[in-house]
Amino acid sequence: MAKFALMLTFGDNTDERLAARPAHREYLQGLLAAGKLVASGPWVDDTGALIIYEAADEAEVREIIANDPYTAAKVAKTAVLKEWNRVYSA
Numbered sequence: 001m002a003k004f005a006l007m008l009t010f011g012d013n014t015d016e017r018l019a020a021r022p023a024h025r026e027y028l029q030g031l032l033a034a035g036k037l038v039a040s041g042p043w044v045d046d047t048g049a050l051i052i053y054e055a056a057d058e059a060e061v062r063e064i065i066a067n068d069p070y071t072a073a074k075v076a077k078t079a080v081l082k083e084w085n086r087v088y089s090a
Contacts, residue, residue: 001054001055001056002054002055002056002057002058002083003038003052003053003054003083003084003085003086004052004053004054004055004058004061004081004082004083004084005050005051005052005081005082005083005084006050006051006052006053006061006065006079006080006081007048007049007050007078007079007080007081007082008048008049008050008051008070008075008076008078008079009047009048009076009077009078009079010046010047010048010049010075010076010077011074011075011076011077012077013073013074013075016073016074016075017070017073017075019073020069020070020072020073020075021070023069024068024069024070024073027067027068027069028040028051028068031053031064035054036053036054036055036064037051037052037053037054038052038053038054039051039052040052048076048078052084053065058081058083061081062081065079065081
């Protein structure tokens, strides 16, 4: 399984993002339970977030992202997806 980091920058649509956030977090909880989510959380300044997924390949992680309520709500101004090579972790 490969790991992928998604780095989001939020747009100016704060109301839409906050409305979608409960469904987004519920979706992430399901991914965590399924072993597809490694870590997630917003930047401290709330300008974006980092989500790290575990998936078979990029196609699978792109499908996971496509099904995220944040994607439907178009909360991201930018979204950068990179395959991540974990060297150390706690």
